[in-house]
Amino acid sequence: MLKANYTLGDRYVIQGVIGVGGMGAVYKARDMHFPNVIKLVAAKEMVNRETDPLLRQTIIKNFEREANLLATLSHAAIPRIYDYFSHEQKSYLVLEFIKGKDLEEMLHERATFFPENLVIGWGIELCDVLQYLHTLKPEPIVFRDIKPSNVMINEHNHIILVDFGIAKHFQTGEKGTMIGTEGYSPPEQYRGEATALADIYALGATLHHLLTRRDPRLEPPFSFSERPIRKINPLISEELATVIKQSLQYKPEDRFPSALAMKEALVGIARKTGEFPNEPLIHTRRHQQSKIEKIIDPVWTFACEDEIRGSPTVHRGTVYIGSYDHNLYSLDASNGEFNWKYPTDGGVVSRPFVHEGDIFIGSEDHRLHVVSSRSGRVVWTYFTGGPVRSSPVLAHGHVFLGSDDGHLHAVNLLSGRLVWKTETGTPVRSSPLVDNEAIYFGTEAGDFYCLDFRGGIKWRYKAKRAITSSPTIADGVLYFGSLDSTIYAIEAKTGWVVWRFRMGKGSISNPFFFENKIYTGSADGNIYCIEAGSGKETWRHTTEHQVTGSPVIYNDSLYCGSVDSYLYCLEYRTGRLRWKFQTEGPITSTPAIEDNVIYFGSTDHKLYAIQI
Amino acid sequence: MTGFFQKLFSKHRDTVQPATDQHHREESLLQNELEQTLEQQENQKNHLEPPQLLVGCGHSPGLQRDHNEDAIFTLTTTLVSNSTHIPFGFYIIADGMGGHVHGELASEIAVRAMSNHVIRNLYTPLYSLSSVPPNLSIQEIMQDGVQLAHRAITQETPGGGSTLTAMLIMGSQLTIAHVGDSRMYIIQPDMQIESLTHDHSYVQRLQDLGQISPEEASVHPQRNVLYRALGQGEPFEADVTSRRIASGYLLLCSDGLWGVISEAEIIDAVVNNPHPALACQQLVAAANKAGGPDNISAILVHLPE
Numbered sequence: 001m002l003k004a005n006y007t008l009g010d011r012y013v014i015q016g017v018i019g020v021g022g023m024g025a026v027y028k029a030r031d032m033h034f035p036n037v038i039k040l041v042a043a044k045e046m047v048n049r050e051t052d053p054l055l056r057q058t059i060i061k062n063f064e065r066e067a068n069l070l071a072t073l074s075h076a077a078i079p080r081i082y083d084y085f086s087h088e089q090k091s092y093l094v095l096e097f098i099k100g101k102d103l104e105e106m107l108h109e110r111a112t113f114f115p116e117n118l119v120i121g122w123g124i125e126l127c128d129v130l131q132y133l134h135t136l137k138p139e140p141i142v143f144r145d146i147k148p149s150n151v152m153i154n155e156h157n158h159i160i161l162v163d164f165g166i167a168k169h170f171q172t173g174e175k176g177t178m179i180g181t182e183g184y185s186p187p188e189q190y191r192g193e194a195t196a197l198a199d200i201y202a203l204g205a206t207l208h209h210l211l212t213r214r215d216p217r218l219e220p221p222f223s224f225s226e227r228p229i230r231k232i233n234p235l236i237s238e239e240l241a242t243v244i245k246q247s248l249q250y251k252p253e254d255r256f257p258s259a260l261a262m263k264e265a266l267v268g269i270a271r272k273t274g275e276f277p278n279e280p281l282i283h284t285r286r287h288q289q290s291k292i293e294k295i296i297d298p299v300w301t302f303a304c305e306d307e308i309r310g311s312p313t314v315h316r317g318t319v320y321i322g323s324y325d326h327n328l329y330s331l332d333a334s335n336g337e338f339n340w341k342y343p344t345d346g347g348v349v350s351r352p353f354v355h356e357g358d359i360f361i362g363s364e365d366h367r368l369h370v371v372s373s374r375s376g377r378v379v380w381t382y383f384t385g386g387p388v389r390s391s392p393v394l395a396h397g398h399v400f401l402g403s404d405d406g407h408l409h410a411v412n413l414l415s416g417r418l419v420w421k422t423e424t425g426t427p428v429r430s431s432p433l434v435d436n437e438a439i440y441f442g443t444e445a446g447d448f449y450c451l452d453f454r455g456g457i458k459w460r461y462k463a464k465r466a467i468t469s470s471p472t473i474a475d476g477v478l479y480f481g482s483l484d485s486t487i488y489a490i491e492a493k494t495g496w497v498v499w500r501f502r503m504g505k506g507s508i509s510n511p512f513f514f515e516n517k518i519y520t521g522s523a524d525g526n527i528y529c530i531e532a533g534s535g536k537e538t539w540r541h542t543t544e545h546q547v548t549g550s551p552v553i554y555n556d557s558l559y560c561g562s563v564d565s566y567l568y569c570l571e572y573r574t575g576r577l578r579w580k581f582q583t584e585g586p587i588t589s590t591p592a593i594e595d596n597v598i599y600f601g602s603t604d605h606k607l608y609a610i611q612i
Numbered sequence: 613m614t615g616f617f618q619k620l621f622s623k624h625r626d627t628v629q630p631a632t633d634q635h636h637r638e639e640s641l642l643q644n645e646l647e648q649t650l651e652q653q654e655n656q657k658n659h660l661e662p663p664q665l666l667v668g669c670g671h672s673p674g675l676q677r678d679h680n681e682d683a684i685f686t687l688t689t690t691l692v693s694n695s696t697h698i699p700f701g702f703y704i705i706a707d708g709m710g711g712h713v714h715g716e717l718a719s720e721i722a723v724r725a726m727s728n729h730v731i732r733n734l735y736t737p738l739y740s741l742s743s744v745p746p747n748l749s750i751q752e753i754m755q756d757g758v759q760l761a762h763r764a765i766t767q768e769t770p771g772g773g774s775t776l777t778a779m780l781i782m783g784s785q786l787t788i789a790h791v792g793d794s795r796m797y798i799i800q801p802d803m804q805i806e807s808l809t810h811d812h813s814y815v816q817r818l819q820d821l822g823q824i825s826p827e828e829a830s831v832h833p834q835r836n837v838l839y840r841a842l843g844q845g846e847p848f849e850a851d852v853t854s855r856r857i858a859s860g861y862l863l864l865c866s867d868g869l870w871g872v873i874s875e876a877e878i879i880d881a882v883v884n885n886p887h888p889a890l891a892c893q894q895l896v897a898a899a900n901k902a903g904g905p906d907n908i909s910a911i912l913v914h915l916p917e
Contacts, residue, residue, distance in 0.1 A: 049771070182839045187823070190814045190834055218849050221817050221839050250821065461745065475856035476784035489749075489854075493783040494698070494738075497749035498854045533853040535751060 001025050002045070007032070009085050012043055012094065023047060024090065028097060031082070040097035041082060048089045060086050067093055070164055073136075077129035077161050098160050103148035103210065113233050116240060119210050120270050125159040126151065126203055127263030134196040134259055142194045146202035147184045148209060183216030184209075187250060190221075197252035200262060204247030204255075211236055211244070224248045239269045296581060299597060299609040300336030304329065306347075308601025311391075311549070311590040315354040318373065319592070319599050320361075321607050322348025328361050328369070329607075330376060333594065336609060340376030344369055350431070351391040351590075355413075362388030362401055368411065380416035384409055386427065390441070391470070395434035396453070402428025402441055410439075410455060420455035430480070431470040431510075438492065440478055442467025448480065448488075450495060459495035463488065468508040469520075474532065479518050481507030487520060487528075489535060499535030503528065510550040510590065514572070519558060521547025527560050527568065529575055539575035543568060549600075550590040554612070559598055561587025567600060569612070581610065659917050662692045665701045665781065666914040668889030670896035674868055675904030681708035681715035682866045682909040683723040687731070691739060700738060701781035702730055703911045705794045707866040708774045709841070718772035722761040722842050726778055726789075729757035738782070751852045754780065754789040758842070758850040762791075765843035773843040776850070777809055777864055781913070786862070787854040792841050794909075795870050799861040799882050805875050810851065812840035830871070859917040861888070865895070868906035872899045888912035 002025070006014045012029035019026045024045035031039040046063070050056045067084040083094035101109075103122075126146070133141040143161065152160040186201035188194070205216055208224050212232040216224065225248070229241040243265045249255045256262040306325035313320045318339065319331045324347040330339035346364030353360040358379055359371045364387035370379040385405030392401040398419060399411040404427035410419045426445035433440045438458060439451040446463040448471075464484035471480040477498055478490045483506030489498040504524030511520040517538060518530040523546040529538040544564035551560035558572040563586035569578045585604035592599045593612070601607045667688045673680040685704040691697070706722040708715030733753045737746055746753065758776060765772055775792025788796055793811040800806075810816065814837040815829040829835060840848070861882050870878070877898050885891035892910045899908045 182845060187818070190837060190839075215847060217845065217847055220812075220820070221814070222821060250823075477854070477856070491750075491783045491785050494743075494745075496745045496783065498785060498787065499749045499751040531853075533855055534851075535749075 002027060008043060008092065009083075009087070011083075012041060014043070015040075018042060029094075031094075042079070042095050042097045044093045044095065046091045046093075048086075048091065060091060063091050066164075069141075073133075073141075075129055075132045077125060077159055078132075079160060079162060098152050098154055098162065100152050100154040100160070102162070103151045103153065103206070105149075106153065107148060107210065107213065113213060113235065114210055116211075116236055117270070119207060120240065120266050121157075122151070122153070122159050122210075123203070123207050124263055124266045124270065126161070126206075127259045127266065129159070129161050130196070130199050130203065130259035131263065134199070140196065142196060143199050143202075144189070144194050145184075146199055146206055148206055151206065182221060183219065185221070186252070187222055188252060195252065196258065197255050200247050200255050200259060201249075201252075203259075203262070204244050207244050208248065211240075222250060237269065239272070240266075243269065296579075296610060299611050301609070302329070302331055302336045302338070302607045304605050304607070307585070307603040307605060308607060309347075309588050309603060310349040310601065311351040312592045312599045312601060312607065313352045313354055314592045314594040314599060315373075319607070319609075320352040320354065320359055320373075321599075321601055322350065322352065322361055322363070323601075323605075324348070326363070326365075328352065328359065328371060330359075330373065331607070333597070333599070333609070336607075342369070342371045342376045342378070346387060349389050353392050353394055355394045360392045360394065360399060362390060362392055362403075364388065366403070366405075368392060368399065368401055368409075370416065382409070382411050382416050382418070389427075389429045391431040393432050393434055400432045400434060400439055402430060402432060402443075404429070406443075408432060408439070408441060408449070408451065408455075410453075422449070422451055422455040422457070424449065429468045433471045433473060433478070435473050435492070440471045440473070440492070442469065442471070442480060442482070444468065446482060446484065448478075448490070448495075450492070461488075461490060461495050461497070465506065470510040472511050472513050474513040477532070479511040479513065479520075479532075481509055481511060481520055481522070483508070485522075485524075487511065487518065487530065487535075489518075489532070501528075501530050501535045501537070505546075508548050512551050512553060514553045519551040519553065519560075519572070521549060521551060521560060521562075523548070525562070525564075527551055527558070527562075527570065527575070529572070541568065541570055541575040541577065545586070548588045552591050552593060554593045554598070557612070559591050559593065559600075559612075561589065561591065561600055561602075563588060565602070565604075567591070567598075567608075567610075581608075583608065662690065662697055663699065663916065664690050665699055666888050666916070667701065667703075667912070668887060668892045669911045670892030670909065672896045672900060672904070672908045674906050674908050675900055677907055679716055680907045681719055682706065682868070682907040683708070683716070683719035684864075684909050684911055685723045685727045686911055687727070687735070688913075689735075689739070698738065698783070699781065700735065701913060702727070702735070702778070703864055703913065704776065704778040705864040705866055705909055705911060706774045706776045706842075707792065707794050707868075707907065707909070708772065709836075709838075714769050714772055715774070717769045718765045718774040718843055721764045721768050722774040722776045725761035725764040726757045726776060729760050730754070730778075730780065733757075734780070734782070750780065750782065750785070750787050751854065754778065754787055755850055755852050758789050758791060758852075759848070762842045762848055769843070771843075773838075773841040775838070775866070776842055779862060779864060779913075781857060781862075781915075784856055785854050786857045787852065790851045791848075792838055794864065794866045797861075797863040797865070797870075797878070799863060799879055800858075801860055801883075803879050803883060805879055808853075808855075813838050835871075857915060859915050862913040862915070864909075864911040866907060866909040868904075868908040869895060869899050869910055872902045872905065872908075882912060888914050 002014045015028045024047045027043045029043045071081040079096035150163045184202045184205040186198045189198050304323035304325050310322045317333050319333045322328050327341040329341045344363035344365050348363050350362040368382040384403035387404045390402030392399050397413050407421040409421045424443045426443045430442035442448045444466040446465050448461040450458040463482040466483045469481040471478045481487050485503050487501040503522040507522040509521035511518045516532045526540040528540050543562035546563040549561040551558050558570045561567050566580040568580045583602035585602050587602050665688050683706045687702045689700045704723050706719035708719030775794045777794040778789045780787045790809040793813045796809045815832045815835045818824045881891045881894040895910045896908050
């Protein structure tokens with residue numbers, strides 16, 4: 001690589017490196033033929049790696065022929081070529097220096113979507129320069145390599161097409177590898193056929209990348225139709241999405257017939273949206289939303305005296321639900337009629353567990369209560385040293401539950417006496433999971449424990465913040481969320497992390513496993529669907545507020561409440577909204593479903609039963 | 613095979629009875645032993661104690677190339693104690709490409725960079741005195757390993773390229789990292805075969821899109837064209853997935869194997885050999901018998917029940 005202040009070809013003083021490519025570097029240099037002004041140029045270096053002297057000579061000849069051709073081009077979006085020369089193993093092309101950034105850099109620097117109008121403007125200019133190249137006489141030029149890194153935006157926000165395929169002569173023809181830019185190239189280019197219509201495809205691919213921020217090089221080729229623009233970026237107009245879709249058609253004859261035709265289509269959109277920027281979009285979104293808001297009468301509702309923050313349990317035609325009004329309620333599932341209520345001395349936020357005619361429930365009064373499902377009378381209670389917010393779990397003749405006293409308690413099912421407790425030091429609000437001779441739960445300090453049945457620690461994993469979420473297990477892997485904004489997949493036997501999934505904010509929602517996918521909610525307002533094998537996002541649905549409850553899948557729908565007060569019903573495969581139902585307060589809990597009826601509580605004090 | 617012999621030996625000891633009639637005892641013992649050996653041979657196919665990985669590999673330049681651009685790596689360990697049983701297996705196959713740009717260098721660099729990274733970040737912590745899990749997830753470590761291999765090739769042999777398919781067996785999970793068109797198959801005891809990797813090849817993509825049939829793909833002029841390979845293009849990401857391991861056979865192979873012999877031949881060699889090492893020799897021989905047009909590599913791991 002050339003150092004600064006080196007004088008290239010007795011004329012160009014190197015000032016620095018602009019970039020390094022596979023064939024060599026690109027330098028920023030000053031042209032000393034103009035000693036009185038600072039004239040900057042870009043010097044593109046290409047290293048000739050061919051060892052055979054004859055082939056080497058051919059490469060240089062081809063390079064020079066093409067440089068001559070490019071020197072005749074004249075378009076505002078094409079850098080001018082000033083000079084070229086070859087020296088030993090290296091050939092140089094000296095071009096106009098462009099002050100600006102390429103679109104790839106701009107994509108990296110930005111965390112948000114580009115506005116539609118900006119992208120349309122760039123698209124129009126790109127069509128314009130392509131039209132110029134495609135109609136050149138006597139021979140049209142196919143650019144072959146349109147992609148964000150080959151498009152520069154100068155100081156005046158105009159596009160400049162850089163890196164004409166001149167370097168391709170220096171590429172050694174490897175077997176089995178591709179020439180061209182994979183993610184952006186059309187199918188026919190893989191067969192070595194490149195026409196003007198290939199440039200149209202690559203332009204469409206570039207615009208798709210700019211609008212969706214999804215890098216096509218990380219996706220299978222020709223998969224743009226699997227990433228519809230408006231699904232990823234709903235702010236984009238239907239019209240623009242349609243134009244890009246047409247440019248990305250698999251068959252060349254289905255795309256725009258020319259860059260000019262595509263330019264006209266883009267200009268048409270710019271005229272429309274230029275006058276009313278984004279206004280019509282908002283209208284269509286509102287309109288869509290009102291359509292899917294479910295006008296529905298619940299089968300019944302039941303009002304408690306305070307907020308319902310916990311989740312209901314349905315068992316043999318009866319719904320059990322705890323409330324902040326300190327009571328555990330038993331209701332007839334078919335009509336919501338009151339059977340009995342059992343008063344505790346604190347708010348009830350945990351989920352009731354039913355076992356052989358008894359209801360097990362934790363309360364903020366520090367106790368675990370066991371209540372007869374028939375009479376609503378107490379069978380026994382068990383004291384912990386702090387409020388109980390974790391839901392009890394029954395397994396192997398024991399009740400396992402966490403408490404704010406910092407312990408996980410194992411209580412004998414018949415006697416109600418403590419068998420053992422394991423100290424963690426901080427409140428345990430996560431509900432334990434019992435599976436295959438191990439007990440799994442998280443703590444508010446962010447520790448995740450695996451205990452054996454004697455209360456001994458098998459392994460422990462430390463997350464960065466609290467684990468309130470209750471774990472679920474599938475195929476030997478545990479899944480849970482943490483307030484550190486991560487969903488963890490942990491190998492149950494060893495406690496080693498298989499993958500981590502990052503969200504915008506923390507999660508206390510309990511992940512739901514179904515058909516090799518993990519469904520969960522997050523305080524960033526999204527309901528996520530994550531591939532269980534790879535930890536990759538399949539879809540997300542954005543609600544208007546935090547999602548603290550957990551999703552449930554029933555038939556072909558996913559149901560989940562949000563703090564925005566709605567119960568959402570989504571197609572579970574795509575995350576598309578089927579309908580949503582509004583309550584009068586935030587929904588923080590998880591619904592229960594039985595016989596096509598969904599039961600869920602809201603902080604508006606009510607328990608709802610809706611036919612689905 | 614050691615497991616098999618040990619098992620026989622220990623069983624044998626258990627069956628020794630106090631002698632009364634020497635002659636009669638020997639005769640019946642012989643009879644017993646034979647029956648037991650047969651029975652155990654039958655059992656051995658399905659059960660080993662402790663559960664362990666049986667591994668073999670094969671590697672041949674084929675009949676039409678003078679050097680081998682494939683590289684393979686295998687590492688199998690077991691730690692068994694009263695409280696612990698940690699089987700660990702890590703296997704890599706890399707198929708270099710680039711003709712005169714030293715494909716064999718690229719594949720070796722790929723295998724060295726990847727194995728080194730995983731040994732340092734997973735293997736060493738796993739078997740250290742206090743087994744402390746790394747900060748990164750297993751999938752992140754595998755992804756990083758492939759990225760390192762990719763960068764190493766870009767630096768050491770510019771223009772060179774390689775495929776890489778790696779599988780990691782740890783605890784109950786199998787994690788696969790994959791780039792290119794080498795493949796990983798799982799063959800169930802009931803002879804069902806399934807590929808767990810998806811070729812990053814032009815013809816595979818055309819098949820996915822319904823543009824060509826598998827038959828057309830096998831003779832397509834661009835069937836060697838990959839759209840993703842180590843040393844080629846940025847940005848770059850490997851497919852990384854995990855799944856629960858079950859009993860059966862796991863086969864890693866380069867296209868010199870899967871592109872040359874049929875799935876039926878693969879299944880036959882895999883399930884009908886007493887040991888994976890022998891199965892791999894048979895697989896390589898079959899590919900050579902079919903003309904051996906390309907380098908052939910195979911790693912076979914047997915997970916008995």
